[in-house]
Amino acid sequence: MKRRWIKVTTITTVILAGVGIAADRVAVHYAEQEAVSLVQEKYGYGSGSTDGFTHVDIHGFPFLTQAASRDFDHVTVTAGSFTLNTSANAAGDYLNVQELSLDLHGVSATSFTARRAEANLVTGHLTLSYKDLSGVITRLLGKGGALTVSPAPGTSHGQETRLQITGTWDGRPLKTTGTLLAQGNEIQVAAPDIATTPYAWRVALPQNTGFTTARTTSSGVDLELTGHQVILGTS
Numbered sequence: 001m002k003r004r005w006i007k008v009t010t011i012t013t014v015i016l017a018g019v020g021i022a023a024d025r026v027a028v029h030y031a032e033q034e035a036v037s038l039v040q041e042k043y044g045y046g047s048g049s050t051d052g053f054t055h056v057d058i059h060g061f062p063f064l065t066q067a068a069s070r071d072f073d074h075v076t077v078t079a080g081s082f083t084l085n086t087s088a089n090a091a092g093d094y095l096n097v098q099e100l101s102l103d104l105h106g107v108s109a110t111s112f113t114a115r116r117a118e119a120n121l122v123t124g125h126l127t128l129s130y131k132d133l134s135g136v137i138t139r140l141l142g143k144g145g146a147l148t149v150s151p152a153p154g155t156s157h158g159q160e161t162r163l164q165i166t167g168t169w170d171g172r173p174l175k176t177t178g179t180l181l182a183q184g185n186e187i188q189v190a191a192p193d194i195a196t197t198p199y200a201w202r203v204a205l206p207q208n209t210g211f212t213t214a215r216t217t218s219s220g221v222d223l224e225l226t227g228h229q230v231i232l233g234t235s
Contacts, residue, residue: 032056043204045079054079072107084201092139096132115233122227129220143170151216152177161214182211182223207231
């Protein structure tokens, strides 16, 4: 009889644990979907393209314990294939963001369904492909032919990196050097030999977050960003 009760107790404990885990996973999935809606509404990530996407992952277990305290150790936001327009709203100025990722540490929410939260630290990066940069440069600066953007010889300097622009421009072969500067929430591309003024795109970033480094890679330009005491959602 004693063994039977031990067996029953063990089975009951396992079932209850399974139910608890399932409930926790359902709750975190709901919270993540709500967070996606708020991120898209506030910052526009994942919009402007049929391929646009936004994902929010709330890390740590159990989620319900974090939700009860309204404190979350680690939350990640990943978005991509959304477009930016220049502040001048020039024709053909749309620039596709390949990926934006944000790592939020020490997140405090005012309530479970809060439209405002704060993070002690945010780090992340934004990636622009050479294909997308080539497209927007061709639309904005091209004269009679496609222009191709690639890494330029030389090293990056902090928030600025060098770009090589080649192709046909105004009926002649072109090979010139431009720059991409990332400061605050703004990306600025300049090509002095073919444009008198630079073009600038603003990225909707959480308050107190900004770009810190720009560098070219084999596939595109990677912009690192960071922020402290970051305000998320409504201000």
